[in-house]
Amino acid sequence: MTGAATGPVLRVRGLTRRFGGVVAVGDVALDIAPGERRAVLGPNGAGKSTLFNLVAGADTPTAGSIELFGADVTRLGARQRTRMGLSRTFQTSRLLTGLTVEDNLYLAAIGVSGGRLRLLRTGRDRTAREQARRTAESVGMTDRLATLAGDLSHGEQRQLEIGLALVAEPRMLLLDEPAAGLSRSERQLLTALLLSLDRDVTLLLIEHDMDVALTVAERVTMMHDGVVIVEGTPTEIRADQRVHDLYLGKAHV
Amino acid sequence: MTMDRMLTLGTRGALAVVLVVVALVPVLCTTFFTSQVGLTSLWLGIVAVSLTFLSGYGGMVSLAQTALFGVAGLIAARLSVESGWDPWAAALAGILAATAVGLLFGAVASGSQGIYFLIITLAFAQVTYFYFAAVPTFGAHEGINGVRPPAVLGDPVQDPARMYWFLLVVSVLAFLGLRHVSRTAFGLALQGVRDDPVRMAALGYNVRLHRILGFTLAAPVAGAAGVLSAWSNTRMSAGSISLAIAILVLTTAVIGGLNRLEGAWVGALIYTLCDTYLRGWTDRFTTWLGVVFLVIVLVSPGGVVGLLGSAGSWLRHRLAGGAPPPAAPSTPAPPVPVSSGGAR
Ligand SMILES: Nc1ncnc2c1ncn2[C@@H]1O[C@H](COP(=O)(O)OP(=O)(O)OP(=O)(O)O)[C@@H](O)[C@H]1O
Ligand SMILES: [Mg+2]
Numbered sequence: 173m174t175g176a177a178t179g180p181v182l183r184v185r186g187l188t189r190r191f192g193g194v195v196a197v198g199d200v201a202l203d204i205a206p207g208e209r210r211a212v213l214g215p216n217g218a219g220k221s222t223l224f225n226l227v228a229g230a231d232t233p234t235a236g237s238i239e240l241f242g243a244d245v246t247r248l249g250a251r252q253r254t255r256m257g258l259s260r261t262f263q264t265s266r267l268l269t270g271l272t273v274e275d276n277l278y279l280a281a282i283g284v285s286g287g288r289l290r291l292l293r294t295g296r297d298r299t300a301r302e303q304a305r306r307t308a309e310s311v312g313m314t315d316r317l318a319t320l321a322g323d324l325s326h327g328e329q330r331q332l333e334i335g336l337a338l339v340a341e342p343r344m345l346l347l348d349e350p351a352a353g354l355s356r357s358e359r360q361l362l363t364a365l366l367l368s369l370d371r372d373v374t375l376l377l378i379e380h381d382m383d384v385a386l387t388v389a390e391r392v393t394m395m396h397d398g399v400v401i402v403e404g405t406p407t408e409i410r411a412d413q414r415v416h417d418l419y420l421g422k423a424h425v
Numbered sequence: 426m427t428m429d430r431m432l433t434l435g436t437r438g439a440l441a442v443v444l445v446v447v448a449l450v451p452v453l454c455t456t457f458f459t460s461q462v463g464l465t466s467l468w469l470g471i472v473a474v475s476l477t478f479l480s481g482y483g484g485m486v487s488l489a490q491t492a493l494f495g496v497a498g499l500i501a502a503r504l505s506v507e508s509g510w511d512p513w514a515a516a517l518a519g520i521l522a523a524t525a526v527g528l529l530f531g532a533v534a535s536g537s538q539g540i541y542f543l544i545i546t547l548a549f550a551q552v553t554y555f556y557f558a559a560v561p562t563f564g565a566h567e568g569i570n571g572v573r574p575p576a577v578l579g580d581p582v583q584d585p586a587r588m589y590w591f592l593l594v595v596s597v598l599a600f601l602g603l604r605h606v607s608r609t610a611f612g613l614a615l616q617g618v619r620d621d622p623v624r625m626a627a628l629g630y631n632v633r634l635h636r637i638l639g640f641t642l643a644a645p646v647a648g649a650a651g652v653l654s655a656w657s658n659t660r661m662s663a664g665s666i667s668l669a670i671a672i673l674v675l676t677t678a679v680i681g682g683l684n685r686l687e688g689a690w691v692g693a694l695i696y697t698l699c700d701t702y703l704r705g706w707t708d709r710f711t712t713w714l715g716v717v718f719l720v721i722v723l724v725s726p727g728g729v730v731g732l733l734g735s736a737g738s739w740l741r742h743r744l745a746g747g748a749p750p751p752a753a754p755s756t757p758a759p760p761v762p763v764s765s766g767g768a769r
Contacts, residue, residue, distance in 0.1 A: 254629040266624040268617045283629030290610040
């Protein structure tokens, strides 16, 4: 750990992403402290997923800078940021559909720990396999280890999506609508899982479900049309009139 | 599930019987059959399996496998015939050259996917063909005749038995080697890249590097087939790697089934049998082959091997007394899903 222990884990300045005429993200500034649980809220098209893609390195900003763990990563690709300890889920599941659940998790483990090009089995393999099975257990998928990811139900795919993000023990976790399409009981399990996350892990969470978002988050960033309009504690957010007009009025509180 | 166990053992047993029968071909069949059908299907199967591997595990449908086949075959032939190299040393040099060219091709093509990948590899196939057709060192259009295989393998025309067994051993090794690769960290990651490159990048993988190395790994397999073809036919020329042959290799792999490595040899055998025995019956051979190809693509994306798999699991369910299974075969975890191919 460098000076990251004191400074923010994630520091975003002037971040902008234009798609033709659409400003998906416009001049966003963001500081996330170590161990913080931050929710990003906003109506459809607010630019939340685009912000995640920029932070994760899946997309390149039109302008602005991104610092991760104290290092400027604006020019780095997704894989370097992942190896630094960032991990993310996708709003619509992106799984390795032709591989088993265990192999999905195994690949996620060695994607960070190394040995990605190995053509022989070694002791590292066993460690990664154990890591994969442990993660499967923590997301409740032990009995699905041998199932092809493409054959999973929607709920199970979402579970695996989170498992893939957790297996390599990231320092920073970006979850894009992890509760989308989950049943009520699955949401409760998810909330419990997020609450049980190690305090060393910093969490950035996009979530439309207020029960999940406001239970887990300590601070909330509200976005609309690509810009941050409010930032505050869950209580402040619930009380904010602009938030109600924009968002909570439409969703259930 | 003793019934299941028995059937699995039955499948194993059937495979063992098939392998024994295949190994006995030189003893049981005529010299003509062994050399014409046997040798050809084996080397064609080896070059086709390099494509099956790339396509099934890497999502890369390549038309450049015959080019790599030609690089190895022609260089080995040239070195042994003109420069008097020992055939084994010449073979090794040819295969290494094919691997180097494979690395180069892979480095260029790996940036593209799907139809663009297919077109770039088609260009490689054409460039390689025109190069060998033009350069006198490699006999230009005449090619190189009088290639002599290593003495221990005997005369491939008069007495093809040992050559046949050697090709069979190489085929089994290629199959086992590629299957092993598919189960290693590298091979699983290659399948991950096939399924979703964006996800793989997010997991920390260098997607392009994986594609390049996957392509490079398949090159010596195609190269070995080229050398074995030059040995079996005692000759090789640019005509051996024309566009028609590149498409033939693709057809062979598809007929056999792109989902399973063994499909390459099944496709090669089907093609070679048709080529040997049907060509005399009809002057529309190529058209008929095209029709067969079309029917297989339409009926079973998994090729003949996929069809056999479905039939097998249907039979299994019937024998186990259950209802017939759904159309898709639910055999335990096939190494490659049907959805593969160059669809992305
Ligand atoms: N690849 C793209 N090309 C063009 N426009 C895009 C692209 N990605 C996002 N956009 C646009 O950028 C804006 C922000 O989209 P984004 O997906 O970030 O919203 P979001 O806040 O995640 O919404 P949701 O809650 O629906 O997921 C939208 O207007 C969207 O149409
Ligand atoms: Mg979104």
